[in-house]
Amino acid sequence: GENVEQHPSTLSVQEGDSAVIKCTYSDSASNYFPWYKQELGKRPQLIIDIRSNVGEKKDQRIAVTLNKTAKHFSLHITETQPEDSAVYFCAASSSASKIIFGSGTRLSIRP
Amino acid sequence: DTGVSQDPRHKITKRGQNVTFRCDPISEHNRLYWYRQTLGQGPEFLTYFQNEAQLEKSRLLSDRFSAERPKGSFSTLEIQRTEQGDSAMYLCASSLAHDGYNEKLFFGSGTQLSVL
Numbered sequence: 001g002e003n004v005e006q007h008p009s010t011l012s013v014q015e016g017d018s019a020v021i022k023c024t025y026s027d028s029a030s031n032y033f034p035w036y037k038q039e040l041g042k043r044p045q046l047i048i049d050i051r052s053n054v055g056e057k058k059d060q061r062i063a064v065t066l067n068k069t070a071k072h073f074s075l076h077i078t079e080t081q082p083e084d085s086a087v088y089f090c091a092a093s094s095s096a097s098k099i100i101f102g103s104g105t106r107l108s109i110r111p
Numbered sequence: 112d113t114g115v116s117q118d119p120r121h122k123i124t125k126r127g128q129n130v131t132f133r134c135d136p137i138s139e140h141n142r143l144y145w146y147r148q149t150l151g152q153g154p155e156f157l158t159y160f161q162n163e164a165q166l167e168k169s170r171l172l173s174d175r176f177s178a179e180r181p182k183g184s185f186s187t188l189e190i191q192r193t194e195q196g197d198s199a200m201y202l203c204a205s206s207l208a209h210d211g212y213n214e215k216l217f218f219g220s221g222t223q224l225s226v227l
Contacts, residue, residue: 006153032213043202043218044154051212089153095211098167099144101153 002027004092006102014110019080021105023090024072030092033066033073034099039086047088048075077107085109113137115219117203123225124193131189132222136205143186144216145178146202154202160186161208193226200224 003026013019025033034049050057050064050073057064061080066073073092077084087106093099116135124130136143141162146154157176158168162183175193180186190197200223204216 034215036216043220044216045218046215049215093213095213096166097213098156098159099213099216100156101146104151104153 002030002092002094002097002100004090004100004102006090006105008105009103010106010108012108012110013080015080015082017080019075019077019084019107021075021088021090021107022072023074023092023102024070025092025100026071027092027094028071029094029097030071031095032093032099033064034091035064035075036089036091036101037086038089038104044089080109082109082111115203115205115217117201117219117222119222120220121223121225123227125227126195127192129189129191130193130224131187132201132203132224134186134188134203134205134219136185136203137207137217138184140205140207140217141183142206142208142213143180144204144206145186145188146204148200148202148221149198157188157201190224193224195226198224198226 006023031052036044037047038044061078063076087104090102118133144159145157148154158178160180175191178188200221202221203219206214
């Protein structure tokens, strides 16, 4: 079955710097890769997703890249701001299957 | 509020008791997921439905857990003979899958279960 590994588990960056979170997946049939942000005490919310037919997707300060050959994908946040502090989860799934989440990365933005 | 709603928000029970949680998804969504989350961990998949059909259940899930979505709308998750290790946040999420492709999940606020 699908397994998603995420690292680092914690990440601290200076405000204004970039943050990168990396995930690997095991099921070569996976074709959907979302990223969720969870603030303390709140529900996870989708911030960006990518499908296997593209290699990169960008939305303002957030971008995701996908390497299907290596079975890994990454989240890039540029010009980080205090409100970016949260736990970020990657996930992967194939079309008619469950969505499996990584273990999360706690991102802290230092002022 | 037309988002995903879960009831109750908190449940405290004694070990050995049965508990049932309810999830009301966004009305037009055809997929409904149950996840379990403990502090500092990612959501752990439990089971999911496409309309009223339960398509997949985690192999790690004990037989004490059962879920239903009888009319393809709301869902219930029952845990029988609760154990302390069942203490966690139980999250429900729904989505509108097109042509079998997974789409954005909308999560509820969760039910926090504490087993004493």
